Amino acid sequence: MADLIPDxxxxxxxxxxxxxxxxxxxADAPKxxxxxxxxxxxxxxDTWDRLEPLAGADRIAVVTGRAHRxxxxxxxxxIDDLNVFxxxxxxxxxxxIGLAAAVLVRRxxxxxxxxxxxxxxxxxxxxxEWAVRQAVATARAGYICTLGIQPSEPSVGFGYIRKxxxxxxxxxxxxxxxxxxxEKPDLETAKAYFADRSYLWNAGMxxxxxxxxxAELAANEPELHAGLLELAEAWDDRDRxxxxxxxxxPGLKKIAIDYAVAEPAAEKGRLAVVPGHxxxxxxxxxxxxxxxxxxxxxxxxxxxxxNATILADASSGIVVSQTRRVISLxxxxxxxxxxxxxxxxxxxxxxxxxxxxxxxxxxxGGHGDVL
Amino acid sequence: MADLIPDxxxxxxxxxxxxxxxxxxxADAPKxxxxxxxxxxxxxxDTWDRLEPLAGADRIAVVTGRAHRxxxxxxxxxIDDLNVFxxxxxxxxxxxIGLAAAVLVRRxxxxxxxxxxxxxxxxxxxxxEWAVRQAVATARAGYICTLGIQPSEPSVGFGYIRKxxxxxxxxxxxxxxxxxxxEKPDLETAKAYFADRSYLWNAGMxxxxxxxxxAELAANEPELHAGLLELAEAWDDRDRxxxxxxxxxPGLKKIAIDYAVAEPAAEKGRLAVVPGHxxxxxxxxxxxxxxxxxxxxxxxxxxxxxNATILADASSGIVVSQTRRVISLxxxxxxxxxxxxxxxxxxxxxxxxxxxxxxxxxxxGGHGDVL
Numbered sequence: 001m002a003d004l005i006p007d008x009x010x011x012x013x014x015x016x017x018x019x020x021x022x023x024x025x026x027a028d029a030p031k032x033x034x035x036x037x038x039x040x041x042x043x044x045x046d047t048w049d050r051l052e053p054l055a056g057a058d059r060i061a062v063v064t065g066r067a068h069r070x071x072x073x074x075x076x077x078x079i080d081d082l083n084v085f086x087x088x089x090x091x092x093x094x095x096x097i098g099l100a101a102a103v104l105v106r107r108x109x110x111x112x113x114x115x116x117x118x119x120x121x122x123x124x125x126x127x128x129e130w131a132v133r134q135a136v137a138t139a140r141a142g143y144i145c146t147l148g149i150q151p152s153e154p155s156v157g158f159g160y161i162r163k164x165x166x167x168x169x170x171x172x173x174x175x176x177x178x179x180x181x182x183e184k185p186d187l188e189t190a191k192a193y194f195a196d197r198s199y200l201w202n203a204g205m206x207x208x209x210x211x212x213x214x215a216e217l218a219a220n221e222p223e224l225h226a227g228l229l230e231l232a233e234a235w236d237d238r239d240r241x242x243x244x245x246x247x248x249x250p251g252l253k254k255i256a257i258d259y260a261v262a263e264p265a266a267e268k269g270r271l272a273v274v275p276g277h278x279x280x281x282x283x284x285x286x287x288x289x290x291x292x293x294x295x296x297x298x299x300x301x302x303x304x305x306x307n308a309t310i311l312a313d314a315s316s317g318i319v320v321s322q323t324r325r326v327i328s329l330x331x332x333x334x335x336x337x338x339x340x341x342x343x344x345x346x347x348x349x350x351x352x353x354x355x356x357x358x359x360x361x362x363x364x365g366g367h368g369d370v371l
Numbered sequence: 372m373a374d375l376i377p378d379x380x381x382x383x384x385x386x387x388x389x390x391x392x393x394x395x396x397x398a399d400a401p402k403x404x405x406x407x408x409x410x411x412x413x414x415x416x417d418t419w420d421r422l423e424p425l426a427g428a429d430r431i432a433v434v435t436g437r438a439h440r441x442x443x444x445x446x447x448x449x450i451d452d453l454n455v456f457x458x459x460x461x462x463x464x465x466x467x468i469g470l471a472a473a474v475l476v477r478r479x480x481x482x483x484x485x486x487x488x489x490x491x492x493x494x495x496x497x498x499x500e501w502a503v504r505q506a507v508a509t510a511r512a513g514y515i516c517t518l519g520i521q522p523s524e525p526s527v528g529f530g531y532i533r534k535x536x537x538x539x540x541x542x543x544x545x546x547x548x549x550x551x552x553x554e555k556p557d558l559e560t561a562k563a564y565f566a567d568r569s570y571l572w573n574a575g576m577x578x579x580x581x582x583x584x585x586a587e588l589a590a591n592e593p594e595l596h597a598g599l600l601e602l603a604e605a606w607d608d609r610d611r612x613x614x615x616x617x618x619x620x621p622g623l624k625k626i627a628i629d630y631a632v633a634e635p636a637a638e639k640g641r642l643a644v645v646p647g648h649x650x651x652x653x654x655x656x657x658x659x660x661x662x663x664x665x666x667x668x669x670x671x672x673x674x675x676x677x678n679a680t681i682l683a684d685a686s687s688g689i690v691v692s693q694t695r696r697v698i699s700l701x702x703x704x705x706x707x708x709x710x711x712x713x714x715x716x717x718x719x720x721x722x723x724x725x726x727x728x729x730x731x732x733x734x735x736g737g738h739g740d741v742l
Contacts, residue, residue: 023699309738311729311732311733311736313725313728313729313732314722324713325711325712325714326713326714326715326733326738327714327715327716328394328714328715328716328717328718329717329718330716330717330718330719330722330725330726330728330729331718331719331721331725332706332718332719335703335717337715341696342695342696342697343696343697343698343699344696344697344698344699344708344715345701346699346700346703346706346708346717347699347700347701347702347703348701348702348703350702351685351702354684354702355699357701358682358699358701361682361684362682362697362699365682367680367697370697
């Protein structure tokens, strides 16, 4: 299991701010740069560390905004300059992953790329490795392959993948076709999915031959595909790369890879899934951050922040402390308190999804300085 | 109504920190120095402004800690240096008011003193004045007189005074004897009191000839009385005053004036009460501060702090902002958020009384710097 996969290249799109984790996550300190698990490392670094035993340090690319270049390189001192793909602005996942595919396939025609979000939490690395190795084997057989997480509870917070016909692929005993994608269900449906076990969480991880992925993109989004090829052609010439991004990137269609690649491929029977048995969370909001850090114990108060001084009396939920202030909580249940130098958020787990609305309101209200 | 009362001297004990309003109130910024009503003035200043039309600026004394001298004088630029009584440490209300009585009676044997807490909120000043004028008339007739607030609701948060036999005192048509004091009642009892209307809130305001008050103190607490006389004898000699405080003050018995004077006087039929029809609140905790500042409207969010930037979505309660941070609240009901530079409190109205416990815990925990 310890061997690198020779034809594998890992791609980490590190783009989203994570607005639902404001004021912790914000434009100049996006979610992927935070340590959200108390591991001592940022989520980006944890992602890198998970992929290094599979791809090797010189075969991990990061696609990120120009503004985050320094922070990303500080987190990943081992990264090759050639593997930092800088966006002039966010253009969603098809452009980000498609660019990496288009550039890498020129360097290495048979390359298999796997894209893994920079801001997810994954535990039990050997189970992650096992799933990726199966997915690479499935990709080698010509499929676009996604990892579907075997649910650990009937969650209503994630979309689902319905597993279909099992595939016979050497090295991938668990691979199956994707029958269909399902939107976030209600609780009753989620319970049925959980019992069924052929429904997996859609974690947005894709592993594919770069040329296969590009062909699918060409079929569904020809203009986007053409733009990416033009970019890739200029990419490995340092003098042409920046101007090409300036010229082409802002015109690329913003579309999630789920719609531009995965769903059309599923309809054609070209999308496979390998179930992942590892712990996974996309840490979508403070409710999930609270759960993640209270280790599933009810009535616990999760505390994030190396300098946190918390005095809690009959309180539960989560406190994120980025200041040195003393924080006292009395009798507040399922509370979310996020204390930063210029902004304070107080809400509850129940309303954690609505944080994005506050961010929008702050934008409109002229408080962009705290976003 | 506009005339000063010539034999009247107002005394303002400005001692308590107001621990239940931590972290707003604290050792170096006690409750009476805060603007808790949005009036633009501190509670101390509001108290002074209420008393000035009755006593005159040169006949209002403040009893406060040495540490607060500068702050008190800054709030009350009109105060005579002779009228600032400095305690070396807090010794409760009998010592504070008794000292003022002992000093003032030497200056003016027939003086009537009235003591009014520095940190209460009173609205409708002409009704306050009318009650004080009646109380002074009652005091002139030899009674120790308290103001009892006519309840505006069946409160369980205050002690009560049962009004007894009506008195016939010129200039005090509402004066009556105090039949007895009652501790904070349960809700059912409070409702009965409210319907009865002979039960008044005990607001701790006492008006009395200084010599009558001292005689009562001498009868009940002879040692305390003797210490106060010794202090008073040295008081008006600036060179002797400070050393006398250092020597005598720390040895004085700590006892509330309710126990050392009011209750014994009531038993002897010497305590009178005049009902006050003004709005009154002792702002005992954040729940009452919230109520005070939401003007009785349910589901309101009261906001205190001149620089507050609050974004509230489906939230009620109170936010006290002493910083320039953006504060966002989402879906938190009856919340109490107090945001200061070095400490943050999050609780609910229901648990507001427990703030004092946090202060005690911080003391024990070595966080005295934020108290």
